[in-house]
Amino acid sequence: xxxxxxxxxxxxxxxxxxxxxxxxxxxxxxxxxxxxxxxxxxxxxxxxxxxxxxxxxxxxxxxxxxxxxxxxxxxxxxxxxxxxxxxxxxxxxxxxxxxxxxxxxxxxxxxxxxxxxxxxxxxxxxxxxxxxxxxxxxxxxxxxxxxxxxxxxxxxxxxxxxxxxxxxxxxxxxxxxxxxxxxxxxxxxxxxxxxxxxxxxxxxxxxxxxxxxxxxxxxxxxxxxxxxxxxxxxxxxxxxxxxxxxxxxxxxxxxxxxxxxxxxxxxxxxxxxxxxxxxxxxxxxxxxxxxxxxxxxxxxxxxxxxxxxxxxxxxxxxxxxxxxxxxxxxxxxx
Numbered sequence: 001x002x003x004x005x006x007x008x009x010x011x012x013x014x015x016x017x018x019x020x021x022x023x024x025x026x027x028x029x030x031x032x033x034x035x036x037x038x039x040x041x042x043x044x045x046x047x048x049x050x051x052x053x054x055x056x057x058x059x060x061x062x063x064x065x066x067x068x069x070x071x072x073x074x075x076x077x078x079x080x081x082x083x084x085x086x087x088x089x090x091x092x093x094x095x096x097x098x099x100x101x102x103x104x105x106x107x108x109x110x111x112x113x114x115x116x117x118x119x120x121x122x123x124x125x126x127x128x129x130x131x132x133x134x135x136x137x138x139x140x141x142x143x144x145x146x147x148x149x150x151x152x153x154x155x156x157x158x159x160x161x162x163x164x165x166x167x168x169x170x171x172x173x174x175x176x177x178x179x180x181x182x183x184x185x186x187x188x189x190x191x192x193x194x195x196x197x198x199x200x201x202x203x204x205x206x207x208x209x210x211x212x213x214x215x216x217x218x219x220x221x222x223x224x225x226x227x228x229x230x231x232x233x234x235x236x237x238x239x240x241x242x243x244x245x246x247x248x249x250x251x252x253x254x255x256x257x258x259x260x261x262x263x264x265x266x267x268x269x270x271x272x273x274x275x276x277x278x279x280x281x282x283x284x285x286x287x288x289x290x291x292x293x294x295x296x297x298x299x300x301x302x303x304x305x306x307x308x309x310x311x312x313x314x315x316x317x318x319x320x321x322x323x324x325x326x327x328x329x330x331x332x333x334x
Contacts, residue, residue: 001301004331012281015138019280020273027244027272034248035265041245048239048246052279055239058232059282062224066290069219073292073300076215081309083212084110087205088313094198095188102188107313109181112158114306115151116173117213120220121293121302122146127223128294129287135296142332144295145303174213182206216293224290236283244272297332304333 013020030041088107095103122144129135151173155164163180170176185206189199223229247268254264292300304326311322326333 001299001304001333002297002331003328003333015134016277016281016284018134019284020277023240023273023276023280024269026241027269027276030244030248031265031268031272034252042249042252043242043245045246045250048242051235051239051242055232055235055279058228058235059279059286062228062232062290063282063286065224065228066286069224070289070292070298070300073216073219076212076219077300077302077305080114080209080212081305083205083208084114084309085312087202087209088316090198090201090205092316094194094202099188099193102184104317106181106184107317108158109163109177109184110313111306111310112155112167113174113177113181113209114309115154115158116167116177117216118302118306119146119151119154120172120174121216122295124294125220125223125291127226128291130294130296134284135288138297139295141330142297142334143329144334145326147295175210178206178210178213220291220293232283236279240276240280243276244268247272295334299334301326301333 034041087110091106092103124130130139152164152168155167159167167173167176167180182203185199185202188194194202248265251268251271252265254267288296288298292298293302307323307326311325314322
């Protein structure tokens with residue numbers, strides 16, 4: 001997540017510079033050929049304008065869908081924050097007077113669940129963008145915690161060695177940690193340490209965690225539909241290629257009868273670049289938000305949120321040595 005006021009203009013230019021190089025070449029080739037006498041390369045601009053309208057609609061649709069995925073992901077983690085706090089004080093108030101050690105153990109297991117979930121959500125998928133040069137280069141400006149540390153090392157501070165090895169042997173570690181919480185809660189209820197109402201309240205929180213985990217996994221494991229993504233890419237590519245051809249005659253006529261006659265043709269290169277760069281960058285912005293757990297600069301800051309929850313819950317138990325909050329690096333926090 002970018003925590004500053006805005007991305008700088010220079011950042012955008014550097015981020016899209018590879019596209020700028022290609023777009024400049026695509027605009028320069030027809031312009032040079034037209035100047036050399038290939039006048040037939042001047043296409044009517046009207047069909048290209050109609051194509052641009054279609055591209056604008058579909059790119060806008062993609063960006064809207066990308067934002068919806070990003071905002072839903074943030075809502076899911078917002079619910080996890082609230083439910084974690086509720087889970088913490090309900091569990092503490094129900095068991096602290098009877099078995100404070102068990103309360104601390106279940107709190108630690110919850111921290112482990114948050115950790116396992118964020119590691120799972122940061123696992124790469126084939127359709128994500130972090131393996132591309134553009135996104136990988138920008139990622140050098142910040143750290144992706146799940147890429148610089150290992151899950152087993154992180155879980156050591158929360159789980160006993162026996163439970164750690166058991167959890168690491170499972171495929172979906174977050175699910176099994178929540179199952180362990182449920183098992184522990186059932187044993188506490190069976191021994192009569194909590195009443196029916198308390199058991200129901202705590203169990204409802206576990207159900208909410210499972211529900212939110214499933215929602216996050218749905219966004220992670222189901223990409224923006226490939227048919228919409230593909231047609232956007234193809235139409236955008238066609239539009240980018242044809243724009244310089246459609247503006248050739250217009251810029252050539254622009255200087256007729258003036259001192260600039262013969263010179264205004266070359267304006268086709270920067271103006272075609274500007275138009276195509278706008279469309280291409282809008283598409284890139286959508287791509288930067290469409291996978292909100294991949295580790296990009298626009299991700300939901302699930303690591304920071306998980307640390308905030310841990311700090312709040314440890315504070316409920318009056319612990320003194322609280323972990324430090326995660327702060328942005330170069331205005332980026334994950």
